[in-house]
Amino acid sequence: xxxxxxxxxxxxxxxxxxxxxxxxxxxxxxxxxxxxxxxxxxxxxxxxxxxxxxxxxxxxxxxxxxxxxxxxxxxxxxxxxxxxxxxxxxxxxxxxxxxxxxxxxxxxxxxxxxxxxxxxxxxxxxxxxxxxxxxxxxxxxxxxxxxxxxxxxxxxxxxxxxxxxxxxxxxxxxxxxxxxxxxxxxxxxxxxxxxxxxxxxxxxxxxxxxxxxxxxxxxxxxxxxxxxxxxxxxxxxxxxxxxxxxxxxxxxxxx
Numbered sequence: 001x002x003x004x005x006x007x008x009x010x011x012x013x014x015x016x017x018x019x020x021x022x023x024x025x026x027x028x029x030x031x032x033x034x035x036x037x038x039x040x041x042x043x044x045x046x047x048x049x050x051x052x053x054x055x056x057x058x059x060x061x062x063x064x065x066x067x068x069x070x071x072x073x074x075x076x077x078x079x080x081x082x083x084x085x086x087x088x089x090x091x092x093x094x095x096x097x098x099x100x101x102x103x104x105x106x107x108x109x110x111x112x113x114x115x116x117x118x119x120x121x122x123x124x125x126x127x128x129x130x131x132x133x134x135x136x137x138x139x140x141x142x143x144x145x146x147x148x149x150x151x152x153x154x155x156x157x158x159x160x161x162x163x164x165x166x167x168x169x170x171x172x173x174x175x176x177x178x179x180x181x182x183x184x185x186x187x188x189x190x191x192x193x194x195x196x197x198x199x200x201x202x203x204x205x206x207x208x209x210x211x212x213x214x215x216x217x218x219x220x221x222x223x224x225x226x227x228x229x230x231x232x233x234x235x236x237x238x239x240x241x242x243x244x245x246x247x248x249x250x251x252x253x254x255x
């Protein structure tokens with residue numbers, strides 16, 4: 001992980017690098033003593049605390065999200081782990097390590113039979129690239145620069161080949177910027193992610209225990225949903241299948 005350490009050092013100074021080193025050391029100690037929960041737990045708490053402190057300082061990158069998710073998962077915080085993996089994928093949608101980690105975390109969720117409470121399906125083939133905002137921006141700028149060079153060379157040399165290169169590169173730049181804008185608009189419109197953090201949570205018809213359950217089947221720990229509204233200590237959430245109901249805030253992890 002030296003590359004991430006250097007990045008954190010540049011972004012947030014030596015204190016961030018110290019936090020990262022301390023978190024990595026604590027996580028390694030927790031892994032080494034994972035067969036003894038009593039010994040592993042304090043190391044995991046320390047690793048999670050330092051990684052969350054880095055995020056609070058504004059340090060955000062896919063590797064940090066992966067580390068935080070792995071630490072939470074080892075600490076049996078399934079909801080927090082899923083949330084961390086999603087945060088990393090928002091920065092780098094095509095990150096294979098994060099996708100594999102999210103799939104593994106989801107495999108530990110005790111979903112009920114059928115499609116109720118299941119996460120949304122990804123219909124894109126796994127080999128299809130999923131560029132994040134940084135990648136799209138770099139592609140757009142690179143293609144724009146190549147397009148300018150191509151058009152300039154075509155005028156200097158009266159070359160149809162350079163003209164084709166220039167126009168093609170500019171079209172690629174335009175496509176990259178269009179995808180970036182679409183991504184940003186979709187992210188702005190998307191409701192915050194809510195992950196159920198306890199077992200057997202019932203979706204209720206209203207914001208209180210006095211309201212009857214909307215569905216007889218409870219939600220397992222790790223269920224993913226989207227936040228619709230908040231009212232006091234209750235959240236109205238929507239599952240991927242369109243089911244809507246209220247759950248106590250204290251039983252969830254919110255993006």
